[in-house]
Amino acid sequence: MILHYKRAIQDILDHKFLNAVTIITIAISILIVSAFALFFVNTSDIISSWQKDIRIMAYLRPDIPRADIGALKFKIQDFDAVKNVKFISKEEGLQMLKDQMKRQPSLFVDLKENPLPDAFEIRMIPTSQIQEKIEGLTTSLEALPEINDVEYAHKWLARFTNIFNLFKLTGFALGGLFSVAAVFIVANTIRLVLYTRREEVEIMRLVGAADSFIKAPFYIEGIIQGALGGTIGLAALFVTFLIVSSNVQQSFAPDLFTVRFLSIKVYGALIFCSTCVGWLGCYLSLKHFLKP
């Protein structure tokens, strides 16, 4: 085993430029994939923090008698994903508004009639706060004849989520494309090394070396390229991250969320992927090699 490592490292040293190009290509692929991953990790953090406490307001038509309120409340309570429903009469509503706007009491002085409608304040079960459920609930509410209007603070969130998903798809596609390119570049590098070693390989076969013995160093070389490329790519991302995050965090809503780096799990998965890229490239170039 040590022997194979030695030969692999010798091969890498003998073909420094070729290996450098290969490793850099893998590093760039991993950098792109991981940059997207980092973006998604943090964006979904923000999105979920926004979604954490969604309050839906359902405003009643002015002609609904107070006697019907109880029944209506029970009806809403039964809707899917509803945690609790609170009735806010228009008097309470006005009082709340006045409390919120203590500094401008003059606004309410001329108010002769309460302009607010009666309303229900609906909170959702936390685990159900996904876009489809929120939309489903608001649609059901709007369908009730007693309800005049439904409002929730994050209507635009839906659109944002769509854009986010599109971005995610682009990220995956781009990452996939680069990974495939990296596989072929590794395959090509191994092929070239193999070509310069063909005489040696032929002699080894003639003196009784098994194919697995001949191939092992090439696999190690591919795996080293992959792992090294992955590590360099992630290190580059980490440095970029440190520089960018300190700026972003300060200038952009510091208390709303904290920017974080990839978890160890994701980190490990990416290194694993880049190692697989190296292995696969090697496998491809060795597949048709050494056929008697």
Place this chain on the structure above:
Amino acid sequence: MIDTQSKNSIIQIFHVYKKYGGKNALTDVTLDIPKNDSLLISGPSGAGKTTLLKLLYLDEKVSAGQILVDGMNLARISSKRIPFLRRKLGIIFQDYKLIPTKTVFDNVAIVLEAMGKQRRLIQKKVRSVLRTVGMEERIDSFPPILSGGEQQRVAVARAVVGDPIIILADEPTGSLDSDSANIIIELLKKFHTRGTTLVIATHDKELLNKIGGRIVHLKQGCVQPSA
């Protein structure tokens, strides 16, 4: 069909033909080589000597006929098993086939490495074999700076380091001066007396006389009746 194998044979060649393109390089060759024999295949250049050896280590496949080497039927052997066949053989190639980018030590050690032998054993064994062929001092040299005779001695060392049961030698003294040739001849004799079967292809009359053993004449791919 193959007759029942005679107990003493280590190589049996039955009605073997080898065609390159449309041309016969070997025609109906039948040979029985007993264990511990020393067989010399003589014949002019182009007679098919190298081809015959290549068939024995499966660098080429027969066009017709059968070959048994130490009980292995070469026609039926899977490609996975070919390395095991070659480890039974110590091959000395006409053009040495040393790896120019590896030291003398590494060139010889590769046989044992491929067998998966322990590092320490490899160190010991390679040194001892190189001492036998008188190349211990050039252990860290690279083949291209060695003379032809020295390269051939390294090739002999590589052929015998794995303790093969058969040595196949293709023109082992071919391009050597007579002093170097004598060293190689002595070495081959030494391994023969230790119990290794020798199969030597040569057109060198002097070698035929010096090394001794059964001689088979090949001419245009046919075995000539012994005179």
